[in-house]
Amino acid sequence: MTGETERREAAERLALTLVGVGMQRMGARALAAFLFSEQETLTAADLASELGVSAGSVSGAVRMVAQMGLIERVHVAGSRREHFRMRDNAWTTLYTRQHSVVDEVLRAVDEGVDAVGAGRARDRLEYMRDFYAFLLNEAPVLVERFEAQRAESQRRGGSRP
Amino acid sequence: MTGETERREAAERLALTLVGVGMQRMGARALAAFLFSEQETLTAADLASELGVSAGSVSGAVRMVAQMGLIERVHVAGSRREHFRMRDNAWTTLYTRQHSVVDEVLRAVDEGVDAVGAGRARDRLEYMRDFYAFLLNEAPVLVERFEAQRAESQRRGGSRP
DNA sequence: CCCTGTCTTCAGAAATTTCTGAACGTTCGC
DNA sequence: GCGAACGTTCAGAAATTTCTGAAGACAGGG
Structure with a gap:
């Protein structure tokens, strides 16, 4: 202290x-x-x-x-x-919401993919889209794993009164 | 087009x-x-x-x-x-770097944990610290999985000339 | 070694964001 | 219902960020 x-x-x-x-x-x-x-x-x-x-x-x-x-x-x-x-789940909530702005980006990129023909630009945009789509999928999984891990260590260690 | x-x-x-x-x-x-x-x-x-x-x-x-x-x-x-x-790995690089600002936050939180005695504040700070430490650990794993997945689908689908 | 084309830096203008203080609603106890 | 205590909104002041244009720095060819 x-x-x-x-x-x-x-x-x-x-x-x-x-x-x-x-x-x-x-x-x-x-x-x-x-x-x-x-x-x-x-x-x-x-x-x-x-x-x-x-x-x-x-x-x-x-x-x-x-x-x-x-x-x-x-x-x-x-x-x-x-x-x-x-809020108790403040940080995980924040993380999840940040990923809803990822969703916004994803939509904009998707529009881009539609706006160009086959070629370098399209390849770049598709790459970007794939990565952000991947992140968007994985974020909830990550949060779940953290919460499971935390619950486990609370059970073992005991929570503060 | x-x-x-x-x-x-x-x-x-x-x-x-x-x-x-x-x-x-x-x-x-x-x-x-x-x-x-x-x-x-x-x-x-x-x-x-x-x-x-x-x-x-x-x-x-x-x-x-x-x-x-x-x-x-x-x-x-x-x-x-x-x-x-x-750069070819632009997005994964960006993601990784974003997580080095997470590291910055983590350091600041850690200082906070040291600056307060046991009690509610410490509990909150420790919770925040645990979550950000978790993210920092998991980010590289996520990127690796994406790259593996991408390499796989390139192998199957073939890359553009 | 100079000259030209190119990039960077920087002071100031312009735009944007952020904060305040005062006026205006709202709600609760009485 | 009345009055007082709070919370919210908003116009404008202050601070910050962003952009530009001009001047300077640097590199390479002639």
Whole structure:
């Protein structure tokens, strides 16, 4: 266990890395806040104060991260504020969704294949199509294997209370 | 086989889709130009005229796409211009490299795990770490399987001359 | 050794993205 | 129903990214 400052720095570093990978800045920071929080859920106000940004920014960031399937809204009785929680299967969901953008690319490539006659261009496009189609097929298999593996090691090692 | 206009439109559509997936605009357009060209290689001048942009833009775009491992420089005797060609293993290379940014994320997460004590945050971070480590391991296996499968179907079906 | 054709670099313009703050809905407790 | 507490939206400011055009660098032929 280390200090609060170090925790925040690690969170910001992870957020920065995610930005480097193409994620939007505020969404990445929000996600990191969830990851590094000891709370089960966070409210919009929590996020605003943790990140030092306006309510408007939080609203936008939360919507984006929720749409990615990483967090979900939770209704807590007796609290007027909306709470958010990281979803259990966040990462596998994210991976699967990323592969639905692969599907988008695949469609565009397919149109390309139809638009050219036999020749070099067609060969290249078909190669690209084949690889992306392969990935699209294999992604769910991979996720299943991970989850099976994880369930197994949880059973052996026991989960945290 | 269809018209030149349709070919260009399909190319631009694919480029647009790639931009939507996070690729830079000019890089995506250059890549599409390669994919849809009947030529084996293209020069910077070819790209500039095909895309209708300045030499400076082409220089930047080509550098980026080359750095992604999708195209390579080719020296052609008797031509002063530099030629570029899509690499044969472009897509598998791209996939592999994308997984080296996964490695970057993994490192950042690992730092996070070290920065928090036992508790919810640590559980979340460890889960994330496990999934990304799993992906990093499996990516090369996937690529190998694709290449084996492709080699097999080439052997059976015969490759284009 | 110079000259020409080609590529790269870079400062600034243009376009795009991102964030904010204030106004506007909405919902819940009373 | 009323009022207060929250959340959302949106116009515009700020920051960032992207593109260009011109100037410079480099290589090879003559």
